[in-house]
Amino acid sequence: MSLSEKLNEDMKLAMKSQDKFKLSVIRMVRAAIKNIEIDTRKTLEEQEVLDVLTREIKQRKDSLQEFEKAGRDDLAENLKAEIVVLMEYMPQQLSDEEVKAIVQQTIQEVGASSKADMGKVMGALMPKVKGRADGKVVNTFVQELLV
Incomplete structure (x- = not known):
């Protein structure tokens, strides 16, 4: 349905x-x-x-x-x-640990190394978590992991 x-x-x-x-x-x-x-x-x-x-x-x-x-x-x-x-109508939400793992994987995939690559990471990451994680949470993890 x-x-x-x-x-x-x-x-x-x-x-x-x-x-x-x-x-x-x-x-x-x-x-x-x-x-x-x-x-x-x-x-x-x-x-x-x-x-x-x-x-x-x-x-x-x-x-x-x-x-x-x-x-x-x-x-x-x-x-x-x-x-x-x-x-109730949203797909199962990802836990913080799952989001963090996806963020780390995406950072490695795109070869990001600094905050200057944040746009590239977010562009590749958001389609993976669309509807399953809040964009603010994803953004926080990306900023945290990109030093």
């Missing part, structure tokens, strides 16, 4: 079970997907749907930090719950 089909099925289940919160989160994501499909005039492929989900999660994580700084715990809790719902 594709990601779009899973979103549709889960939306129907949320309607039947009257889970209004999950229903609203799924509708938000489906609306974002539909907007891109309208703009590009084509149906999104699995990887593109995953990109939309990743973007939605990133937006919520960024907003979550701002709400926590402002002391808006009520809004922060709501965003945390939305992130949990969205993470």
Whole structure:
């Protein structure tokens, strides 16, 4: 079952079970997907749907930090719950150790030796971890390992 089909099925289940919160989160994501499909005039492929989900999660994580700084715990809790719902549709996330191993392997593959090679490393690395690791975490490990 594709990601779009899973979103549709889960939306129907949320309607039947009257889970209004999950229903609203799924509708938000489906609306974002539909907007891109309208703009590009084509149906999104699995990887593109995953990109939309990743973007939605990133937006919520960024907003979550701002709400926590402002002391808006009520809004922060709501965003945390939305992130949990969205993470259900993401592939299994890599652990920090797995990310670090992939970063080390990629650094060796591209022959990087200094921070000047960071762009080259990130360019080769991101397709390997796309959707399975947060870009900020990957970037941190690359900076740490490139001296």
